[in-house]
Amino acid sequence: MFKKLIVLAALLLPACFAHAHEYKVGALEIAHPWSQELPPNAPTVAAYFIIHNTGKTADRLLGVDSPIAPEAQLHEHVMQGDLMKMQQVPGVDIAPGGTVTFAPMAYHVMLLNPTDRSQLSDGKRFPMTLHFDKAGDVTVEVAVQKKPPEATQAHVHAQ
Secondary structure, eight states, X not given: OHHHHHHHHHHHHHHHTTTXXXXXXXXXXXXXXXXEOOOTTOSEEEEEEEEEXXXXXXXXXXXXXXXXXXXXXXXXXXXXXXXXXXXXXXXXXXXXXXXXXXXXXXXXXXXXXXXXGGGOSTTOEEEEEEXXXXXXXXXXXXXXXXXXOHHHHHHHHHO
16 A cells, blocks of 8 residues: 555656756756745745756855845844744755755845846746856746745745
8 A cells, every 4th residue: 555655656746846847956856846926016036946966065055046136145044032033044955865945934045125026926937046166157047926835835835
């Protein structure tokens, strides 16, 4: 019975990522960069993705930038007492064989004061460059969507 469940899960998993797009730099794989469509006057835009380190050594995401905003910051949500707060972080470590998920209520990229709003509506994409300590730089295309991807929603609710 257990083997049948594994086979069924393996068959259904690709459906969750049917619209996914992936990038690779060194031993790092970056999966499905996305951003949720925001109102026209929103002062910030958040971007999300998943980083998987297939290598045997750790790496570190040092920062990001995008031509659609003059400043980009790495952030995380942390619980302080009974309050969930967002705070900037100087970098994010990716352990060997590890996966780090950038998702709502977790790590995320904040793009401050976006200047090119033409790229921020549903169905559009915008470039964003991730800067890693060892793997170097990789530019990804962030897909703007009305709703979070189902796989991300399931991950966030599972945490």
